[in-house]
Every structure is written in C-alpha cells, then in structure tokens.
Amino acid sequence: MSREAALMLAIGNDGRQDDGLGWAFAQAVRAEGLFAGEVALRYQLQVEDAELIKDFETVLFVDAWKTNEEAPFFCAPCLAEATTSFSTHSLSPQALLHLCLTLYDAAPTAYQLGIRGASWELEMELSAAGRTNLHAALEAWQRKSVT
Amino acid sequence: MSKKIVIDPVTRVEGHGRVSIHLNEAGEVSDSFFHIVEFRGFERFIQGHPYWEVPVLVQRLCGICPVSHHLAAGKAVDALSGLQPGDLSPATILLRRLLHYGQIFQSHALHFFYLASPDLLFGADAPPEQRNVVAVAQANRELARKGILMRKYGQEVIRALTGKRIHGVAAVPGGMYKTFSPAERAVFLQGTNGLPGIATMIEWARETLEFIGQYFEQNRIWLDHFATYPSGHLGLVASDGALELYDGRLRAVDARGGRILDDIAPADYQQYFGEGVEEWSYLKFPYLLSLGREDGWNRVGPLARINACDYIPTPLAEAERQRMAEFSGGLPNNRSLYYHWARLIELLHCAELMQEILEDETVLSDDLLRKGERQPEGVGVVEAPRGTLIHHYKADEKGQVTWCNLIVSTTHNNEAMNRAVREVARSELSGHAEITEAMLNQVEVAIRAYDPCLSCATHALGQMPLQVQLLGPEGELLQEIIKEGH
Incomplete structure (x- = not known):
C-alpha cells in the first residue's frame, strides 16, 4: 500500500491494558518514523470519522484483537459492509467505510491490522503477551511484510 | 398467567440499562421498571486525591459529556479555592462558557442526528435494520452530512480549548489552562476548508428546527x-429568569408552571434535595424535600429547562421557544417527545451564544488566573446537555478530598424515565396476545427522548448493553430482547 496520503486510525483504550495495543502500535511507528501518513487515535470509531477518512487514498485500522487463535496479529483488506451496531454512534471499520461511501461517494482502500491481546483489566500497562505480539507486529511492519 | 417483559439492552442510549415489564393474568401491564445495572465508584475513589486534580479525574465518568463534569468540578474547585464564579477573570468566564456551549452543541447534535433521527424519520415501528444512522444517511444524505459537521464543530471547539476532543484539560483552580489565539478564533468564526464557520452552524440549526417544527405539526397526535404525564421541571435560570446553562440559580416549576423552588443558590442544594434509593437500580432518585420522595421528583434537561425559564436570551432561539410554547398553550410541556424539539432549540441557542463570545475581543485576553483563600467545601453546578449536574467536594487542610457527592443529570430523570416506560408499556403493550419487537421499541423511544447517559449516571466501567424482559405473574421470563453493546 502507498504510505503517502495514508491514514492510520488506531482504536482502543490504553487504560484497559491490551485494549491499548492499537494506540501503542500507532505511537511506535510514528515515533520511529515508520509511517509517513497521518495518525489518529480513537476510543471507538464514530459516525464523524466517515468525514475524516473520505480524504485519504488508504486507511489502516489498527485495533486490539480478542481471539482464541495463536497468531500474534492479522492484517487483511477491509471492505465496506452495510452492518450497523445497535448503538450506531460506535461503528465497525466495515460500517464506517460503508457510511463514507454512502455520504461522500468516497471509497478509500482499507486494511485492518489486529494485534492479539490477552488481558483487558483496568491498568495502564500492556500485558507481557500483548507486548510480545506488539513487537511481532512492529517487526513485520519494519520488514514491510505488513503492507 | 401473568407475564414479564424485559428489554435488555435498551438501544441508542449512552450506557447499559434494562427494562422489565410485568403482565397480569389478563395480559395487561401491571408494573414496569427501568433498571440501571451499572455500578459506580467515583464518589469513593476520588477521596484522598488532591482537590486540584478533581476536574481532570472526574471527567472520566463519561466519553460523551466529559466537559460538563470537568466544568462542574472546576466550579467546585474554584469554591474550594475561595472563588465564586463572578470572581474569575472576564476571559476565563468567556472561555469556560465557550467550552460549555461547544460541549452542549456537539452532544445535542450527536443525539438528534445519530440516535433520535431514525425514530423520527422512519417511525418507531420501522424495521430494526432501518433504525440507525446509516439508514438516515441513505435516506437523507444532506441531513446526515450537516449533522456530522455540526457535531465536529462542537468537538473542535473542545479540542481548541482543552487540547483534545475527549478528556482534555481546561479548567484549573481559579482560571483556565491556556489562552485562545486569534487564529483559533478565526477558524470558528469564519470556518476552514473542512469546517464551516459559526454563521453556517446557526443557519443549519435553524434548518433543523424548521424540519422538526414541521414534523411536530404533522405528527402532533x-x-x-x-x-405524557405531569411532573416538576428543574433547571438553572439567570437572575431575570432567562435560560442559563452555565451559572445561575436553581428553579423548579410544577406541571402547571407554579414555582416550587426559586432563586436558590446552587451551593445550598442539600437544603432542598434528598436522594432516594431502590433495590432494583444503582441509580439514585433525587427529589425535593418539601414535596417528598413520591411527589418531589423533577424532569431535567432541555425540555425541563425551557419549561422552567421565562425566556431564552438569544433572539432566534427565543422565537423557537415561543413557537414550541404554542403547542402547550403557554404552560409547561409535559410530553416526553418534545425533548427532541427543546434539544434543537438549545442547539440553536448555543450556536448563537458561541457567536457572541467569538465576536468578543475579551476572549483573547491572557488574564486568566485568580487566587482566593482556601475553603473546606465547594459546590459546582452547571446545566449539562442532559440536565442539572451537581458536583460537591470537601477537602482537608492538606488539600486532599475527604468527601464527594455527585448528582448527575440522568439521575434527576430517573423517575421520569420510569414513568415514561410505564406509560408506554400500558398504552402499547397491554392486552396484546403477542408482543412484537416494534412494540418494545416504543419503550426504547420513550427512554431515548431523555438522552440518558447511564455510564455517567453510574460511572460504570465495561460493556454497556441494554435489554428488555417480559415477565409473567409469577416472575417467569416470557420474552427477552438482548442487544449486545461494545
């Protein structure tokens, strides 16, 4: 993916341990100069983020991944999908892309990076397993095997 | 056989609640409850912290209205610092008001465009897949786009003044943390590429009111x-009776407009209010001591404020207030769905107020701090988007908080929301052989009118879904709808 005209939209909460993995990844790549595009942090995706992403060619959603699988992370294309959660002021990446298309006729190329978390308690620190998975994702990013 | 219905979770509200509806042998609604099942602990764990940290800590109560908690706590901390609202510098007063109005503006826009508009555009009995903001976007693209930018405007005001859209820092004891630059002011006055200016916000607020006015004309029955049911209405008013959102005196009127509380200093609230508890909810039930637990409850929030005040001190919003007042013959309006209209009148009022402040050169002054003599106790009251918000703290000689009491807007509306559920359950569900999802959504429509913030009201942590349960005469569960939250 082109890292020009790109947006990294990191979702999570660093007060809930590994829920902060998305933010930690975005902050690390920004601090180390590994991402040339814009970075934005969100507790959750909201309707107005459709207005934000409409202006980017490429959008990467980064979030913690709650799963029973063993892979430290996944990265996959993210496609617009007409799904809505009940509260509707909090949206999935797929629903946000759909809303962006509906409202602005804009369809950025999008990817989803999920980093596997292990613990979600009220603490500021990532868990040891979360840190390990974060490092794995960062190494892959540096090798450009996450593209 | 009697039955019990549970709506769990209630949707498109902020937080986790549950509705249970009890049916008797004839299938008629015999009772109903709106349970708030989140637990809160802020009042306890704030103890021991330095009082000057409080405005930053307590805003974590909520991700939707943190500014309201920040400012109410800021006012209380001013009082602990020996300063009353009028003692602050003119620039600080203007900046705090600008922040407050930006917060109400974005919160009201969020509620109307994202949460309430599906009920109004498609009807309470529309299919569930249509009752969301994406369907609104498909049906009325311009409305949705304007709604997004109006919410963004308020959020950007917050970011300019606090550094972040959520959980920033603005109020410090006796002042504000940072000044407001001419460049920042220009953005909000004139707009930028991605954000229209304040004149456009006023224009769009008026357009939205035109829409809602026509909607109320067409759907009046x-x-x-x-x-619809009678209640008291509570809010802050200025000394001349004008609607006041940031700093005024407490007033409550009864269902016919009679004054049951007037010209009360917010710091004296404990002389007039009690807080009841019920075993089926973590949410308290505030009431006026003079009227007692059963009769002393009040509605709060946009409709209550407009019922309690004599007039709105900005011309466009005042004209809209008068238009809405015609629908209730000039008497207080006791109809829950008129909250939507009142909320939009306040949206316009806040836009007008922001324009006034942005055009005032004082807002650019760097004279922001005042100092006073430490006091052991402080109360701060503001009108948050959802209603009267009371923060009360005591601190010891070291400055550590020793006691805290919070009466949050949604708490005042607790009894009102329970009555709304009861009214709608009886009118919509009683006597039907089958209870449909559309019928249950009517109950949610009633709750949503109040824009409850359940996470705020209980300071909850974790996932927050809402559910509805239908129960039989023996308490057996007959039907349940659960919508998972996030």
Missing part, C-alpha cells in the same frame, strides 16, 4: 400523547 402521536407526539402529544406518547409518554
């Missing part, structure tokens, strides 16, 4: 009778 439903709107006048749905979840």
